C-alpha cells in the first residue's frame with residue numbers, strides 16, 4: 001500500500017501556502033468566537049488574499065457581512081408560492097437551463113432537488129418584496145448562495161442582498177443598471193485613455209459587461225471556486241465594486257483589445273469571452289486600488305455624461321452616501337425626489353472632494369506592493385460606510 | 396458559462412491572410428434575432444454558426460454574438476448573428492444599441508408555445524421603434540417543429556400573420572438532425588436575398604461597415 005501523502009503542488013510554496021491558509025482560518029475563527037463579533041476584521045479577511053478560503057467559513061461569515069442573524073431565518077415558503085407568482089414561468093425556464101452552475105459530478109437527482117429549492121428561494125424573496133423585479137441572471141446569484149449555505153440561510157441572505165447590493169438591478173426597468181454600467185468607461189479612461197478611446201471608437205457599448213455585473217460574474221465563470229472567491233470580495237465591499245472589477249478585467253486585457261479590429265462586433269466578442277485563467281487575486285487587489293483612487297463620487301459626473309438622456313443622473317452621488325442609497329426604503333422614497341433634484345445634484349457633483357493624502361498613499365502602496373496594501377485600503381473605505389450600513393440595518 | 400456555446404466563434408473572427416496586399420475585409424451582414432425567452436434563439440444561431448444543436452444553453456443575458464463566414468457567389472461574407480435576451484426588461488434599455496445598422500431582423504416564436512406567437516406584435520412594434528427605416532428585411536421563424544405532438548400554432552394561422560406583416564415564414568427545428576440544412580438554408584436565403592437584391596446592394600463604406608440603401612419590401616419564397 002502506498003504511503004498516504006498530503007497533496008502538494010510545490011513543496012515549499014505549497015507548505016507556505018498551507019501554513020498561511022491555516023493561520024488565516026484560525027484567525028477567522030478567533031474573530032468569530034468573540035461575542036459580539038467584530039465585522040471589520042472579517043471584511044478585511046474576505047477581501048485579502050484567498051478570501052474566506054473554504055465554504056465552511058463562508059457559511060459563518062457571509063451572514064455576518066450581510067448583517068443577517070441566522071437564528072432568525074425566513075420561514076419555509078407557503079404551498080401556493082408558485083401558483084401565486086407572476087415570475088414563476090420565467091424563473092422556471094432560467095433555472096431549468098442553469099445546469100452549468102451545479103458541480104458536474106453531482107447526481108442528477110440531487111441537482112434536480114436543488115433546482116427546485118432554487119426556484120422556491122427566488123420566488124419567496126420576490127413574493128416578500130413586491131418592489132423587487134426578477135431579472136435573468138438573478139438565478140445565477142441565488143444558486144451561488146444556495147450551493148454554499150443551503151436553502152433557508154440562502155433565502156435569508158439573498159433577501160438582504162436583493163434589497164441592498166442588487167437593489168438597482170431589480171427596479172422595474174434597467175435604467176439604473178445601465179447607469180451603473182456607465183461607470184465602466186470612465187474608470188478605464190482614468191487608467192488607460194488609449195484603451196478607452198479605442199473602445200469608444202469601436203462603439204462597443206457596455207453590454208458585454210452586463211452579465212458580469214448583474215450576476216457578480218456567476219454567469220460567466222465556470223470554476224465555482226473563483227465565483228465564491230469573488231463573492232467574498234463583493235460582499236465585503238461597496239455595492240459598486242463589481243463594476244470596478246469589470247473595468248480591471250478589461251484593463252488587464254488591454255493589449256488584446258487594442259489588437260482587435262476596431263468595430264463593435266469584434267470588441268464585443270473578445271470581451272464577452274472572459275478568460276478562465278484570470279489572476280484573480282491580483283485583479284481583486286487592483287480593483288480595490290482603483291476604487292480608492294477613483295471613488296464613485298469622482299466618476300459620477302462622467303458616468304452621467306455617458307448617458308444620452310440622463311434618467312437617473314445621481315443614483316450614487318458619493319461612495320459614502322451610496323450605502324444609504326442602497327437602502328430599500330430610502331431608495332423608493334428618494335428615487336422620486338432624486339429625479340426632481342437631478343439638476344441640483346448634477347451641479348453639486350462638479351465639486352468633487354479632493355483626494356486625501358491617505359488615499360493617495362494607500363493607493364500608491366496598493367499599486368506597488370500589489371496584494372495586501374490595496375486590500376487594506378479597500379477595507380478602510382469599506383469601513384467608512386460599513387458602520388452606517390450596519391446601523392441602518394439594525395435600527 | 397457559455398463556453399461550449401461560444402466555442403464555435405473562432406472560425407470567423409480571425410481573418411489570416413498572407414500576401415503583399417492588406418487583407419480584403421469581408422463584407423458584414425448584421426442580423427438581429429429576437430423573440431420571447433426560450434423559443435430557441437440561442438439554439439438557432441448556434442446551429443447556424445457551429446453546425447450543431449448545442450448540448451445545453453443558458454439564459455441569454457443582454458446580447459450574445461455569433462458569426463460565420465460564408466461564400467456567396469464567390470464573395471466571402473461574414474454573417475453576424477446578434478442573439479438577444481428574451482426578457483422584456485433587457486429589451487427596453489439594453490438591446491437598443493445593437494439594433495444599429497442591422498441589415499435584417501429574424502423574429503422567432505416557439506411553435507409549441509402559443510404565448511410566444513402572441514408576443515410577436517409587440518416584438519414587431521418594438522423593432523419598428525428601434526429601426527430607422529421600414530425597409531429592413533424581416534423574416535419569421537417558427538421553431539421546434541420537431542415536437543410534432545405539442546404544436547400549438549397551426550401553420551395556416553402563422554402564415555396568415557406572416558402575410559399580414561409582409562414577412563416570409565419558415566417553420567423549422569434547431570434540434571432535428573434530419574433538418575440538417577434547413578436552419579442553414581434560412582439564413583443563407585436571407586444572405587442571398589440581401590446580397591443579390593438590386594435595391595439592397597450592400598455598399599461598402601471606407602470604415603468597412605456596410606449600409607443598406609433604401610429598398611422595397613423583399614419578396615421571398617416560403618420554405619414550409
Ligand SMILES: Nc1nc2c(ncn2[C@@H]2O[C@H](COP(=O)(O)OP(=O)(O)O)[C@@H](O)[C@H]2O)c(=O)[nH]1
Nearest residue numbers: 432433434435436437438452538539568569570
Ligand atoms: N425540441 C426542441 N427544443 C428546442 C429547439 N430549439 C431550442 N430548444 C430548446 O428550447 C430551450 C430554449 O432554447 P434557447 O435557445 O436557450 O432559447 P432562447 O431563450 O430563445 O435563446 C432549450 O431547452 C432548448 O434545448 C428545437 O428546435 N426543438
Ligand SMILES: [Mg+2]
Nearest residue numbers: 436437454455
Ligand atoms: Mg438565448
